[in-house]
Amino acid sequence: MIRFFSYSRFTTFLLLCSSLLYLSRLPLLPARIIPDAVTVIPETQNATWHNFVRLIDAGKGSQLSGVADLKRYFHRFGYLEGTNFSSFGSSGSNLNFSDLFDGQLESAVLSYQRNLGLTVTGKLDSATVSAIMSPRCGVADSASPPSPSKLHATKRFAYFYGRPRWQRGSDGDGDGETMTLTYAFSPDHRVGYLSAKDVRRVFRRAFDRWSAAIPVSFRESEEYGSADIKIGWYRGDHGDGEAFDGVLGVLAHAFSPENGRLHLDAAETWAAADDFDGVTSRVAVDLESVATHEIGHVLGLAHSSVKEAVMYPSLSPRMKKVELKVDDVEGIQALYGSNPNFKFNSLLASENSSNSHGVGMTGVRRSSAAWNHFALLVCLSGMLLSCI
Numbered sequence: 001m002i003r004f005f006s007y008s009r010f011t012t013f014l015l016l017c018s019s020l021l022y023l024s025r026l027p028l029l030p031a032r033i034i035p036d037a038v039t040v041i042p043e044t045q046n047a048t049w050h051n052f053v054r055l056i057d058a059g060k061g062s063q064l065s066g067v068a069d070l071k072r073y074f075h076r077f078g079y080l081e082g083t084n085f086s087s088f089g090s091s092g093s094n095l096n097f098s099d100l101f102d103g104q105l106e107s108a109v110l111s112y113q114r115n116l117g118l119t120v121t122g123k124l125d126s127a128t129v130s131a132i133m134s135p136r137c138g139v140a141d142s143a144s145p146p147s148p149s150k151l152h153a154t155k156r157f158a159y160f161y162g163r164p165r166w167q168r169g170s171d172g173d174g175d176g177e178t179m180t181l182t183y184a185f186s187p188d189h190r191v192g193y194l195s196a197k198d199v200r201r202v203f204r205r206a207f208d209r210w211s212a213a214i215p216v217s218f219r220e221s222e223e224y225g226s227a228d229i230k231i232g233w234y235r236g237d238h239g240d241g242e243a244f245d246g247v248l249g250v251l252a253h254a255f256s257p258e259n260g261r262l263h264l265d266a267a268e269t270w271a272a273a274d275d276f277d278g279v280t281s282r283v284a285v286d287l288e289s290v291a292t293h294e295i296g297h298v299l300g301l302a303h304s305s306v307k308e309a310v311m312y313p314s315l316s317p318r319m320k321k322v323e324l325k326v327d328d329v330e331g332i333q334a335l336y337g338s339n340p341n342f343k344f345n346s347l348l349a350s351e352n353s354s355n356s357h358g359v360g361m362t363g364v365r366r367s368s369a370a371w372n373h374f375a376l377l378v379c380l381s382g383m384l385l386s387c388i
């Protein structure tokens, strides 16, 4: 017993030290507070997903409190069919899942790990639980394979079922003819602390990145009702069957072509600055990164398993990921064709250069991993303390 207690306390001490080490690596921030309807945000995890840390190391045959919640999570994001033949993707809150880690859950974990580019083990290892707890897009990951063609067999972008794309203003044959789509911001569903000027600048840049790659241009319209793409911030259940869940967790969602709705969770602390230097919140979410990702959905891309791609489903707080990667560009150009001015070789060269020199997207990966490890360490330390 004595040895057990000593070991536990030592482990706790080590974990706390590690947590403090990570904390010390977070940038020191000047005292500027984002005015926000949600002014007190003590958590750094979504309340429900935070509990998944208790499931680390669970595998097939485990019976643990919380497994049913994990099944609801996998049901929501397209990995697990509900009881009574319910469809994928609904919130699943009233579905009767058991706490047994069964074969179906193992299959769900396997395909989740494949889709998120994780090591495929079928078990809830710490990397998998960390990914599950990360803030993410609300669009389900289930998607049709990129293409039956062998040409695309190794690509990891994906489309919605049926490969829908916008047809308006185009003959739809992907021959390079330019189409124009309009977008507008909801006059009623905004967040007060973001200026209209900042929001417009951020979305303009996000749209420009996609239109640089494909022969589609985007024009802001004052006519919200008739715009092709309708952008707004919403809270909780807002009538489209995809309720938002408060701080972190699901950050935003958008609908496949030619629906055009792009919704952001009003409960997040959105940051519209060029960097995070003046942003104090540890749960701040970069608007431009999320806007770029959701526009990808509006245009017809589903989630990618390439971690560096804009269309990867999760995004850590305080992370900026706005540049389209080769995977994003190949995916969108297969739907719409290429913008005649787009230089694919330049993108390829810059991506290769980033890889070999350890900057660019490698930096994104490192920052993401650091955040995830930090979150896990804090959670584990708390759990160990409560056990001693």
Ligand SMILES: [Zn+2]
Residues within 6 Å of the ligand: 137, 138, 139, 293, 294, 297, 303, 312, 313
């Ligand atoms: Zn998404």
Ligand SMILES: [Zn+2]
Residues within 6 Å of the ligand: 234, 238, 240, 242, 253, 263
């Ligand atoms: Zn919505």
